[in-house]
Amino acid sequence: MVKIGQQQHILPEEISIIVVAIVVGTLARAWVLKEDYRQYPSYPNGVLINIITGFVAAALGAVALPALMSKNFVAVTFLTLALQQFRDVRKTEKESLSDLEHTEYTYRGSAYIDGIAKTFESRNYIAFITSFFTSLTISILPFNIWINIAGGILVGLAVFFFLKRFTKGKTIGDIAQVKPGKVEVKDSSLYVDGIYVSNLLGTDNAEKLFKEEGMAVVIYPNENHFRINLDNFGQRQAALFEATRALGNKRYNFTRKDYEKGRVVITLVPIKQDIDALIEVVKKCPLLESAKKSHDVMKANLKEEK
Amino acid sequence: MGRESSMKPNYEILAYITRNKERVLNGSSLVLLADSEESSKEMTVDIAKAMKADVVHLKNGDYMIIRV
Numbered sequence: 001m002v003k004i005g006q007q008q009h010i011l012p013e014e015i016s017i018i019v020v021a022i023v024v025g026t027l028a029r030a031w032v033l034k035e036d037y038r039q040y041p042s043y044p045n046g047v048l049i050n051i052i053t054g055f056v057a058a059a060l061g062a063v064a065l066p067a068l069m070s071k072n073f074v075a076v077t078f079l080t081l082a083l084q085q086f087r088d089v090r091k092t093e094k095e096s097l098s099d100l101e102h103t104e105y106t107y108r109g110s111a112y113i114d115g116i117a118k119t120f121e122s123r124n125y126i127a128f129i130t131s132f133f134t135s136l137t138i139s140i141l142p143f144n145i146w147i148n149i150a151g152g153i154l155v156g157l158a159v160f161f162f163l164k165r166f167t168k169g170k171t172i173g174d175i176a177q178v179k180p181g182k183v184e185v186k187d188s189s190l191y192v193d194g195i196y197v198s199n200l201l202g203t204d205n206a207e208k209l210f211k212e213e214g215m216a217v218v219i220y221p222n223e224n225h226f227r228i229n230l231d232n233f234g235q236r237q238a239a240l241f242e243a244t245r246a247l248g249n250k251r252y253n254f255t256r257k258d259y260e261k262g263r264v265v266i267t268l269v270p271i272k273q274d275i276d277a278l279i280e281v282v283k284k285c286p287l288l289e290s291a292k293k294s295h296d297v298m299k300a301n302l303k304e305e306k
Numbered sequence: 307m308g309r310e311s312s313m314k315p316n317y318e319i320l321a322y323i324t325r326n327k328e329r330v331l332n333g334s335s336l337v338l339l340a341d342s343e344e345s346s347k348e349m350t351v352d353i354a355k356a357m358k359a360d361v362v363h364l365k366n367g368d369y370m371i372i373r374v
Contacts, residue, residue, distance in 0.1 A: 188363040202361030202369060203351055 013145060017138045018062045020149050024156040025058025025131025026051065032123050032164060050120070053089050057082065057124040061131035065139055082128060090121035105244035106253050111234025112241065115288045119167075126163045133159045170292075172219060172239060173283030175226040180275050181216035181265060190254070192216040192265045197256045209251060209269055216267035217243075217275075217282050227262040232291035239285040240266050246281040247272045317372055320357050323350050324368040343367070 033050055060082040067075040094117040101107055108116075134156035141148040172178065181192040185207045190197040195218075201207050219239070221227050229235055236255040244253050248271030256265045266282055321336040322329075323346045330337050340346030350369040354361045362370040 187365070199362050200360040200372075200374075202363035203347075203354065205351070206361065 014066045016145055016149065017066060017135050017152075018059075020138060020152055021062030021131040021135035021156070022055065022058045024134045024153055024160075025061055025127040026055045028130040028156070028160045029054025029058065029123060029127040031160070032126060050123075053085070053124060054127040056085065057127040058131040060085075061128040062135045064132055065135045069139065086121050086124045086128075089124055090117045093117040093120045104241070105249035106241055107237055108241045109234045109237035111232070111288050111290045112238040114290055115238075115286065118289060122167050126160065126167070129163060130156050130160045169289065170287045171283060172230070172235075172285045172287065175222055175287065176230060177220040177222065178217050178279050178282045179220065180279065181218040181267065183210060183214040183216050183267065185211050190214075190267070192256075192267050193218050193263070195256060195258045195263060195265050197265055197267055198252075198254050200252070206252070213250065213269050213273065214252075214267060215247075215270055215273065215275055215278055216265060217278055219264040219266070219282065221262050224262065229287055229291050230264050231257050231262070232288070235288050235291045236264055236266070238288060239264075239282050240268070242281050242285045243278055244268060244270075247274060247278060317374055319370060319372050320359050321350075321353050321371040322368065323353075323371070326366075326368075329368065 030051055033047060033054070060078065064076060064079060094113055097108060097113045097116060098110075134152040137155040138145075138148045138152035141151050143151070184191045184194075185201055188202050188207060189199040190201055190210060193216075201210055219230055221230050236257065240253055240255045243266050247268070250269045250271050253268035254265070255267075257263070258265070266278075270278070319333075319335040321338060322333075323338045323340055324330065325340050325343070325346055327339055330339055338349060340349055346367075346369060350361055350371060353359070354371050357371065357373065359371045359373045362372060364370060
């Protein structure tokens with residue numbers, strides 16, 4: 001920055017740094033936004049809101065370095081505002097999804113909402129860090145401005161892909177097999193592959209509806225310790241929610257775990273009769289951070305190894 | 307592994323339909339005495355439809371209308 005009289009003016013190079021870093025950071029937010037499409041409560045307004053908050057995050061990351069370089073240390077305190085803003089994004093998303101709980105076919109559940117809200121917050125950090133590293137690279141490279149900008153974009157992309165990979169969670173399909181289940185109704189009780197599910201089918205209509213249109217999948221954990229994740233009520237509710245959301249829900253939706261073998265049943269009467277889609281959606285259901293446990297770490301702690 | 311407290315189902319017995327008058331006891335929910343299997347089935351379905359509730363057919367032949 002150059003001081004002319006009492007006024008400070010931004011140099012053209014600094015404008016280039018800030019603009020490029022903001023664009024790269026905002027694009028980073030937009031790229032991870034696409035991946036999360038199905039988690040959106042509202043499209044296209046939800047998308048717009050998140051791109052704008054991503055833009056603000058990118059802008060904060062972009063101007064941090066030029067502010068430091070101009071020895072304007074007070075200006076750096078706005079980074080605390082950035083943190084506050086990201087936390088607000090998480091809070092807003094949580095509130096918004098919680099408000100929608102009673103309008104969906106079934107509950108998302110607090111655990112799933114918490115996971116989604118955390119993801120939204122972390123995606124803003126991705127925009128922030130990507131734009132910060134882009135800005136940093138352009139500033140420190142000793143070549144001409146165009147080469148510096150190209151270098152900054154490359155570093156920004158590298159940071160983005162690293163962060164995207166780092167924050168990518170696992171899904172149910174990574175730790176379990178999902179197979180179609182056989183629906184049976186005996187004496188007004190519902191069974192899937194012999195596992196008792198519910199006795200809420202007390203009328204002839206209910207029995208008939210489930211026999212004719214009921215669909216079910218059974219989740220088989222690949223390892224016994226994966227039951228810790230899959231048996232978690234929040235995790236099962238998340239899978240059930242995704243199933244009802246993807247296929248619609250005419251009537252009835254249940255989830256049940258089998259204590260003996262660790263199987264988990266997801267069953268419903270969907271609007272769209274597509275068993276492959278049901279299997280796919282359950283497989284792609286994210287493993288919740290709150291339910292996730294590191295088996296190796298737990299093993300080490302339990303044995304109290306030195 | 308318990309449920310999340312926010313999702314604890316709030317079961318409510320709305321009505322109990324029986325053909326055995328010995329089972330008609332006091333309680334907060336409505337208990338109806340039916341004179342035949344057909345009649346208890348009809349009453350159950352009608353009430354369940356009106357209340358948008360679920361029906362449990364007990365092994366003793368009685369019906370319980372509940373809302374989850």
